Amino acid sequence: xxxxxxxxxxxxxxxxxxLEELLQGVDWLKGxxxxxxxxxxxxxxxxxxxxxxxxxxxxxxCVECKGELHPSGFRALADRKFSxxxxxxxxxxxxxxxxxSPRVAELCAEHGWSWFDLAGxxxxxxxxxxxxxxxxxxxxxVRPRPTANLSTREAGRVIRALLLPEHAGMRWTQREMQNHCxxxxxxxxxxxVVRYLRDEAFIEGAEDGGFRLLDPVKLLFAWRDAYRFxxxxxxxxxxxxxxxxxxxxxxxLGLQTGGFAAYASFSAADxxxxxxxxxxxxxxxxxxxxxxxxxxxxxxxxxxxxNLVALIPDDDGVFYLGDGGSVGDNRMACTNAVQxxxxxxxxxxxxxxxAGALLNQRLxxxxxxxxxxx
Numbered sequence: 076x077x078x079x080x081x082x083x084x085x086x087x088x089x090x091x092x093x094l095e096e097l098l099q100g101v102d103w104l105k106g107x108x109x110x111x112x113x114x115x116x117x118x119x120x121x122x123x124x125x126x127x128x129x130x131x132x133x134x135x136x137c138v139e140c141k142g143e144l145h146p147s148g149f150r151a152l153a154d155r156k157f158s159x160x161x162x163x164x165x166x167x168x169x170x171x172x173x174x175x176s177p178r179v180a181e182l183c184a185e186h187g188w189s190w191f192d193l194a195g196x197x198x199x200x201x202x203x204x205x206x207x208x209x210x211x212x213x214x215x216x217v218r219p220r221p222t223a224n225l226s227t228r229e230a231g232r233v234i235r236a237l238l239l240p241e242h243a244g245m246r247w248t249q250r251e252m253q254n255h256c257x258x259x260x261x262x263x264x265x266x267x268v269v270r271y272l273r274d275e276a277f278i279e280g281a282e283d284g285g286f287r288l289l290d291p292v293k294l295l296f297a298w299r300d301a302y303r304f305x306x307x308x309x310x311x312x313x314x315x316x317x318x319x320x321x322x323x324x325x326x327x328l329g330l331q332t333g334g335f336a337a338y339a340s341f342s343a344a345d346x347x348x349x350x351x352x353x354x355x356x357x358x359x360x361x362x363x364x365x366x367x368x369x370x371x372x373x374x375x376x377x378x379x380x381x382n383l384v385a386l387i388p389d390d391d392g393v394f395y396l397g398d399g400g401s402v403g404d405n406r407m408a409c410t411n412a413v414q415x416x417x418x419x420x421x422x423x424x425x426x427x428x429x430a431g432a433l434l435n436q437r438l439x440x441x442x443x444x445x446x447x448x449x
Contacts, residue, residue, distance in 0.1 A: 081173070081193075087111060087121050087140045090171040093193055094124060094138065097207065104205075120157055122171070126201060132164030134201045136189065140171045146178045146276035153186040165202060174214045178275050181293065223271035225301035228390040232256040233268045234298045235395050237278070237288050238413045240441035246285045255395075291442045292449050295413065295434075304421035306389035307359075311381030312374035321356065322406055324371045328360070329407035335361035335394055336368065338409035339386055340418045341429060346409050350432035351425045357384045359393050359410065386418075412437050 081089050091111050098107050109124045122138035137157035144152075149170070157166055170183055170190040180198065183190045191197035194212040199205075223230055236242060236255040253265045269286060272278045277294040278286045288294070316324055328336045338346065340357040360368045365387065368374065374383050388394075396411050410418065412433060419430035439449045 082142050086142060086173070089193060090138070090140050090191075091122050093191060093195065094122065094136075094171070097191060097195070097197055097199065098124070098126070101205065101207070119155075120159075122169075123159060124169075126204065128164060128201075128204060130203070134165040134167060134204065135159050136167050136169045136199075136201075138169040138171050142173055144170070144172055144179060145274045146176070146182055147274050147279075149179055149182045149186075150276060153182070153188075167201060169199070178293075178297075180210075182276065223268045225298050226303050228392060229256070229260045229264045230268050231298070231302070231390065232260050232392045232395065233265060233272075234294065235392060235411065235413055237272075238291055238295055238298075238438075239411055240438060240445065243288060243291065243442050243445035243447050246281050246283070246287050248285045256392075258391075288447065291447050292434075292439070295416065295438070299417050299420050302417045302421065303389075304418060307393075308362075308387040308389075310365075310385045310387065311377050311379075312369070312372070312383035312385055313377045313381055314372050314374045314383055316373055321372065324373070325356075325358065325407040326405055328364075328368055328371045331367055331371070332361060332364040334396070334408065335364055335391070336407060337394055337396065338407055339393070340384070340415065340422050340426070341424075343409035343412075343415040344419055344429050344433055346406075347412050347415060348433040348436040350436070351429040353424065355382055355384050357386065357422075358407070359386045359388050361391065361394075362387045412441075 088111060091109050095109050098104060098109070104126065107124065107126045109122060112121065112123050120137040121140040124136035124138065126134045126136070128134055137159060139152060152170070155168065157168055159166065168188045170179070170188055172192050174194065175190050175192040175196060180190060184198070189199045191199065194214050196210045196212050197207060199207040225234070233252060233256055236252060249262060249265050249269055252269065253260060253262050256265060269278070272294070273280065273286065277290050277297070279289045280286050314321065325336070337343070337359050338357065339359045341351060341353050341355065342357040344350065365385065368385060372383065393410060393414055396408055409415070416430050416433050416438065419426040419433065442449050
């Protein structure tokens with residue numbers, strides 16, 4: 076049977092068979108039933124599964140079957156209440172698809188839904204009885220190709236602008252977003268990224284046709300996982316300058332490069348949410364400004380014993396500072412907190428720990444303060 080093209084009643088029956096297989100896999104579970112009710116006009120769901128509970132009564136799984144569902148479409152289902160006829164101690168909403176994407180699975184968990192797909196990936200949670208979970212099976216259909224790749228420079232520029240705390244709650248048009256993503260992001264690419272973020276329920280449409288950020292933490296995590304830190308060239312340096320002398324030299328670098336140098340990673344975090352102590356100074360510096368950095372910081376390249384780490388960025392988007400990038404007239408700017416977070420997460424050492432502290436101490440409180448749900 077070609078499960079990739081099943082639809083309608085055929086798909087519902089195939090999903091019913093898959094649910095039976097999952098329940099049969101629990102050796103000690105007896106007395107369960109799966110019934111196809113798609114033709115019953117007042118049911119409000121497609122499959123009904125009943126499972127006896129140890130203390131008496133039964134749990135009921137009300138299964139909504141669909142061929143595919145974008146994350147943005149799940150929100151229309153999320154608050155649906157199922158009331159099957161009869162006596163049911165526990166009622167559990169379940170989503171069944173040909174393939175459940177990680178983002179849809181994430182939304183199901185957030186809203187108390189169980190789920191499964193034709194490949195056998197599933198999370199079935201019956202309170203007081205069991206939690207069955209398994210992922211990693213190859214899709215039973217050709218997965219839809221994403222309309223955007225979050226690892227690209229263009230997507231990164233859109234995401235930085237969206238996630239910047241001072242922009243939280245802002246209503247955007249695509250033209251306004253393009254202005255924040257200059258240079259080299261066309262309106263067509265902005266449109267492509269925005270459509271993808273809307274489909275994935277990271278942003279939502281505004282009544283006047285614009286859009287606004289909806290789920291900052293999950294968007295940050297999605298970008299973090301797609302982010303390619305290795306694209307930035309890392310160079311180790313040693314300098315005898317310390318303390319105020321080094322700060323002053325780097326402040327001069329920031330001025331002379333026109334903003335194309337900034338504290339990065341651990342050094343940026345020291346200014347935004349101090350948590351992890353480490354002896355090195357980290358910064359981004361544009362490649363054509365490296366000689367200026369070496370001169371002002373009196374820095375020599377070394378293979379070991381570095382106390383300066385210069386990151387040569389793959390994309391000038393890392394210098395998008397927002398209102399939070401400036402830390403005073405006598406100090407070089409630092410990357411915005413969103414950029415700092417993803418860099419910390421990927422730079423090794425205690426970076427993940429420092430990234431978590433930055434998220435909890437700086438980003439989440441600022442998003443919450445501006446009315447976003449975190």
